[in-house]
Amino acid sequence: MTEAPPDAGPLRVLPYSRWWPLAAGVLAGLLLRLVFSGKPGNAYAAMMGSFIYLSPVVVGAVTVYVAEKASRRSWAYYFWAPFVANIFFVLGTLLIMVEGLICAVVIIPMFALVGSIGGLTMGLVCRATNWPRPTLYGLWALPLILGAVETHIPVPQREHAVEQTMLIQATPERIWQEIHDARAIQPGEVDAAWFFxxxxxxxxxxxxxxxPSDNIRVITMGKDIHFEQVVTDWQENRHVRWTHRYAADSFPKYALDDHVVLGGHYFDITSTAYSLTPRGNATELHVRMDYRVSTPFNWYADPVSKFLLTNFESVLLRFYQHRSEVSHPMQQTGKNR
Structure with missing residues (x-):
């Protein structure tokens, strides 16, 4: 692809022409997202590797290709324009209501960086060859082809645990009561968690x-979310462990993104456990959560899940500390591990 003179091409003289490449990239991404609207586990699901890896590449490549049609751009442009275009692409999925806020926030960093790789690749093709258009068509076709066959590839799973400990100035009996009877939870008590x-x-x-059949803890949340935690281990005032049990109506439509719903195809908190150990006049409260991620990009999803769950555990520990110490507040001592 030969370098165009500075004043060449219609895009240089039309209003807002510098934004047209970004708009073209965003539109290309949104069209792909509409194609990848399949149910979890089915063909053309949005969590497929063919969409997660290739759609930001397509957005970046289209952005650079349209820009290069007007004039030669710099290597910095090849990186930053696709980076910005992919951010707008994800925001666009929110505007047309095909994606939820949770998934959008989580995926933006990955899409922006992967999209920059697509932009740099297309920039190299434009500078080194006369095949930018065939390359672009090939990149566009690749996710469409792979999205039809990827369901035959097993999805990898990772099962990990996060755990933390805090010393609370209260008796095990007092903390135990708060764990099993947490009512009227106020936003200010838990909204520091990034989950929320x-x-x-x-x-x-x-x-x-x-x-008569089992011991459970019933969890209720906003948007009519509800589910049960079933006791699998119980030592009064010392230790409790639950697994999660979900009903058909545990997560009403639009209450959570389908991609991150608990017990879903891609993510689950499989168990939660609390242990209480007396330490003089105080009690050491230990929490452990076992979780599963099942995606084609676990290298990214697993660290994000670990960060969010670790932060969530910290907020839970402070919640029980505050409620247990409320009648006799003392300075807290804590440690994480």
Missing amino acids: RIGVPLPHAGISQTS
Whole structure:
């Protein structure tokens, strides 16, 4: 592709021409997202590797190709224009309501960086060859082809745990009561957790109940979310462990993104456990959460999940510390591990 003179091409004289390449890239991405609207586990699902890896590349490549049609751009442009275009692409999925806030916030950094790779690749093709258009067509066709066959490839799974400990100035019995009878949870008690800042509905209560068949703790949250934690290990005032049980209506439509719903195809918190150890006049409260991620990009999804769950555990520990110490506040001592 030969270098165009500075005043060549219609895009140089039309209003807002510098934004047209970005607009073209965003439009290309949105069209791909509309194609990848399949249900989790089916063909053309948005969490497929063919979409997650290749759609930002297509956005970046289209952005650079349209820009190069007007004039030669710099290597810095090849990087930053696709970076910005992919941010606008993700924001566009929110505007047309095909993506939820949680997924959008989580995926923006990855899309922006991968999209820059697509832009640099197209910039190299434009400078070194006369095949920018065939290359662009090939990049556009690749996710469409792979999206039809990727369902035959097993999705990798990772199962990890996060755990933390805090020393609380209260008796094990007092803390145990708060764990099993957490009512009327106020936003200010838990909204420091990034889970809730990016769109997960706030919790309302966590109340243990006993039935003839099992012991459970019922969790209720905003947007009518509800599910049960089933006791698998119980030592009064010392240790409790739950697994999660979901009903068909545990997560009403639009309450959570389909891609991050608990117990879903891609993510789950498989168990939660609390251990209480007396330490003089105080109690060491230990929390552990086991979780699963099942995506074609676990190298990214797993660290993000670990960060969010670790932050969530910290907020939970402070929540129980505050409620347990409320009648006799003392300076807290804490440690993480």
